[in-house]
Amino acid sequence: MAELQTRTEPVITVKNMVKKFGGFVANDNLNFEVFKGEIFGFLGANGAGKTTAIKILSGLSIPTSGEIKVAGFDVYTQTELIKRNIGYMSQKFSLYEDLTIKENFRFYAGVYRVPQKEIMPRMMDALAEVGLIKYKDRLISDLPLGWKQKLAFSIATFHNPGIVFLDEPTSGVDPVARRNFWEQIFKTVQKGTTVFVTTHYMDEAEYCNRVSIMDKGKIVALNSPNMLKAAYKVDNMFDLFLKIVR
């Protein structure tokens, strides 16, 4: 993926973010900015603090200290305003298994206050994009994992949020489905959406404009994949990761 050509204004700014659970420091003084329209990758081993950070940024969790703004709103006092302007998709693909595709779309669209008249036509567009129109009356529980994940993403971005947070969205899916899923992400970015994604697949890190690598609650590296590879003199992200985290 090409480097981001022009730096736009930041949509997420994080200064000195700390999150403690009792004596355990999950996020230790994080600092970074995410710019409009970029794909920002968050890498790290399990337990490095990625999910904690994404939960704070999406308003699910309150940080212990630090100055954090998402879409121009403060995470301490304006979480509800943040929630209107973001999309969120977790590793669990939180669709209702006992509802159909159509019913899931209608429910989430309603919750995000998409005007009623627009819901059905926009749903058809979204389903056409992922090629699932003829399955719209199928129950989620009957669908293969790769489809569920595509649908979860369509639903997370259905209300055209400025920023979408993806928490390990591709875990447990086969390589082809993962590739397809990233195509879906690129299309969304072209519309101007910012994507914040956590992953532990190093090949996916290559798709990001910039990545930050976390280890034991700290950010240990942050730059574009190419710059990082050059700086650490490695060929691929996997070697990079091993080199940094060790």
Place this chain on the structure above:
Amino acid sequence: MNRFKAFVIKEFRHLIRDPRTVFVLFAIPVIQLLLFGFVISTEIKDAKIAILDFSRDDLSEGLVNKILASDYFILETELSNINQIEQAFRSGQVKEVLVIENNFGRNIVHDGAGAVQIITDASDPNIASLLDSYTRNIILDYQQEISNKTQAASTIIDVEYRMFYNEELKSAHLFVPGTMALILMLVCALMTSVSIAREKELGTMEILLVSPLRPLQIVLGKVVPYMVLSFIDMLVIIVIGHFVFGVPVRGATSLLIGTGTLFILLALTLGVMISTISKTQQIAMMISLVGMMLPTVLLSGFIFPLKNMPVVLQAVSLAMPPRWFLQAVKDVMLKGAGIAQIWHYLAIMFGMLLFFIMVSVKKFKIRLD
């Protein structure tokens, strides 16, 4: 075997990790016993009544005083006319109204007959019939007092009576075995069925099934912790029943505990059977609650006497494990029965146990294929 031991220990930890569950497990039997022992009773004391005395002479006031002097009644209000009766009942305050006719005393002295009417709120017929008979007994006593003064005969046959096993009429002899049946059902059958159904619902059962543990070991591993807990619950109930409520253990203690253990096994296999036919926790819960808890309370003869139920329900109750357990336990505890007197109850329970095991094994196999 070591693997199995590790699995049981894991399950046990899992169970006691949530303090709420542990609290409920031990609080339920204790609180239920306390409720039945100190709060709930089918006898009536201090019922609120209203009096409508048209006569207000010495004899009528004597009667009113005698009624209010008993423990059964408290005067809520005195009425002055018939029309007030309905409102007294409708506001729910008063359970009985005693109406004494005009010139009550003069009628007794002159005609040998004064009239009173007992009006009860029969929207609760249990209370109504009890209050009615209490009041009647007091009035009959009063009549005896009057007639003794006037040397007139009133009865020629005296009734003497003796209550067996339970001279002081405490209901503890009934609710302690009943609580035991209910709690063992709850812990063994309801908890086991929901906890196995949970593994199925969350998909973790498959992980267990592909592990080196054999299916039988998995089921046993889930069941053993509940077996231990319910055994403790049983002992707690027997101890509280004996030392707090004075329920005797006239038969052999070993027979009592043996009967309880058989029932625990029976309830556990019932729980396993329910879990094999339920896909989700909610379904397991519904089947357990509707299919087991309610019948345990209602069709085992624990609160409501069986012989007054319609024949169909009596027939249904024959298939209820707690019914046989209660019979056996009551006979051992209260009547000092030995194994010779209760072997047929035990045999029926054992037969049910085998049946539940057979069904569970069959269902379990079908699911694995």
Place this chain on the structure above:
Amino acid sequence: MRTIIYIIQKEFLQIFRDKFMGKAIFAIPIIQMVILVYAATFEIKHIDLLVVDRDGSSASTELINKFRGSTFFTVHKKQLTENEIKAVLDEGTVDLAMVIPQKFEASIHRDQNAKVQFLIDAVNGTAGELALAYCRATVMSYSKELLIEELGFTQGVVQAIKISSRYWFNPNMNYKIFMAPGILAILITVIAWFMTGMNLVKEKESGTIEQLNVSPIQKYQFILGKLIPFLIIGLFDLSFGLVLAKLLYNVPFVGSLSTLFLFTLIYLFAILGIGLFISTISNTQQQVLFVSFFFVMIFVLMSGLFTPVENMPRWGQVINWFNPLAYCSRVIRMVLLKGSNIHDIRFEMLIMFIYGIVTNTLAVWRYRKTS
């Protein structure tokens, strides 16, 4: 407002998609109204009486025939010793034994002071007491007959006080019209409480709650969206149960049904608040189940549905102030059987309203969108 409607629509879709739950909403009222109403009664229809007649006179035979003539009693006549009687009582085949002593007839005529003795298996206290009461009444009526017919007393002297009994609101002492409204109260309570309680926790277990927490749904919208579907189901089951009560038992609807529905609406609001609150403090359905079962059991037993609340100790009555089921069982019977109006049940309504405000506030407060 639109958001709430979307949540409600989703809840109904899920409830009726689950084949078991969809059926349970209809099946549970039917099972409860058909089986429980018949089972839950203290009414005594039948007494097995063992008779040991040691006199064998015409007077004793006549007394026994009195018992034979009543539909309540089945007389089992045997000659047994005291210990043998105890053994028969042990077996549990009879409820009580009547012993007519020797010289029974002679005493009647000589000093007008004869005795009969009853031996009772009192393992079931209430049943023993009622059985005894029936027996005494039978003996008394025989005694009265003797006074009048054999010994020539006039009736006036015998019965100095004439007692008549009237049973208001249920003159035939029909136990079913008493039990049916009580069972209805349990029905709507259990359905509303358990279904809401488990519903919210199910979203926690499946992870969908997180997806809702990152959405702009307001707390109050979420709680209302979860509350209203079960409020509707509760009211539906009340209507369904009332129809069954009318068809099966001809329960009288003396009071106004709109009063009953108004009260039930307020009552369900309180109950659903409890269910929601419990689910906000639990993580698994199993926890909700046990905590709920614990309270529902206490509430049902103390509510006065099956046993009188009058003679509870003071502290029991104080606990009952916080027992919503005690208010509900009382009001349902008051309105249906006695025709109590809104004015008569105003305190119960007010208390349930406050109860509902408190429990729902707790639920909204405890429901955390953020951690």
